[in-house]
Amino acid sequence: MAAELDKDTVAKAYARWAPVYDLVFGAVFERGRKASIAAAERIGGRILEVGVGTGLSLHDYSWTNRLVGVDLSAPMLRKAKARAEEYCLTNVDALAVMDAQRLGFRDGSFDVVVAQYVITAVPDPEATLDEFARVVKPGGEIILVNHLGAEGGLRSSLEQAFAPLARRLGWRPEFRFERLTRWADGHGGVEVIERRAMPPLGHFSLIRFAKLGGAAHAPMAAAAGGARV
Numbered sequence: 735m736a737a738e739l740d741k742d743t744v745a746k747a748y749a750r751w752a753p754v755y756d757l758v759f760g761a762v763f764e765r766g767r768k769a770s771i772a773a774a775e776r777i778g779g780r781i782l783e784v785g786v787g788t789g790l791s792l793h794d795y796s797w798t799n800r801l802v803g804v805d806l807s808a809p810m811l812r813k814a815k816a817r818a819e820e821y822c823l824t825n826v827d828a829l830a831v832m833d834a835q836r837l838g839f840r841d842g843s844f845d846v847v848v849a850q851y852v853i854t855a856v857p858d859p860e861a862t863l864d865e866f867a868r869v870v871k872p873g874g875e876i877i878l879v880n881h882l883g884a885e886g887g888l889r890s891s892l893e894q895a896f897a898p899l900a901r902r903l904g905w906r907p908e909f910r911f912e913r914l915t916r917w918a919d920g921h922g923g924v925e926v927i928e929r930r931a932m933p934p935l936g937h938f939s940l941i942r943f944a945k946l947g948g949a950a951h952a953p954m955a956a957a958a959g960g961a962r963v
């Protein structure tokens with residue numbers, strides 16, 4: 735089994751990625767980013783984007799939503815701040831260096847938490863998801879878009895083989911959907927309400943969790959072309 739990620743490795747990896755990140759990952763992840771924003775905006779309100787990176791998605795949110803972005807990597811976040819200034823994004827309330835595993839916000843501070851290509855890059859995904867669930871209001875949603883590991887077959891073997899190198903690049907290619915459902919079942923206060931395949935190659939997914947305790951969630955997945963789980 736590949737070694738786990740640690741915070742230092744992740745911070746160093748993204749300090750190296752920062753200068754070239756937009757070039758390498760800008761276009762390739764764009765559809766997933768846009769789909770997660772569309773899902774978040776069905777709820778709207780106060781949105782926390784965790785692992786906001788260089789802020790590639792910020793200008794795609796509607797002006798009617800209030801945004802807060804956090805990231806572990808100061809070099810990535812500097813780019814996000816420059817981008818927010820360049821586009822005069824007055825709906826961005828704050829961009830701060832912060833660890834997703836220890837969010838400095840009160841319980842129920844946000845209507846939606848969005849994490850694009852982040853959950854497999856954090857040292858402790860379950861602790862991170864606990865924090866997402868804590869800061870989102872009852873009736874709100876956690877929206878992830880991410881690569882998920884194959885359940886078996888050649889792709890799964892390749893992902894396992896690539897895992898040690900991927901750790902140094904700051905991510906876990908073999909992370910499976912089952913780990914997210916196990917977390918949700920164990921947490922008890924959230925429910926997986928959608929998993930939708932995303933490009934490139936359908937190896938990515940958009941996953942929505944509802945925080946229980948608010949108004950009942952309408953069955954939106956079918957309308958969006960996704961599968962309710």
Ligand SMILES: C[S@@+](CC[C@H](N)C(=O)[O-])C[C@H]1O[C@@H](n2cnc3c(N)ncnc32)[C@H](O)[C@@H]1O
Binds near residue numbers: 763785805834
């Ligand atoms: C693959 S990048 C995704 C960036 C952006 N969301 C996008 O769509 O391009 C992963 C981001 O997660 C951030 N990250 C990793 N671990 C983190 C943590 N523990 N807390 C906050 N951000 C973290 C990294 O610094 C990096 O900016």
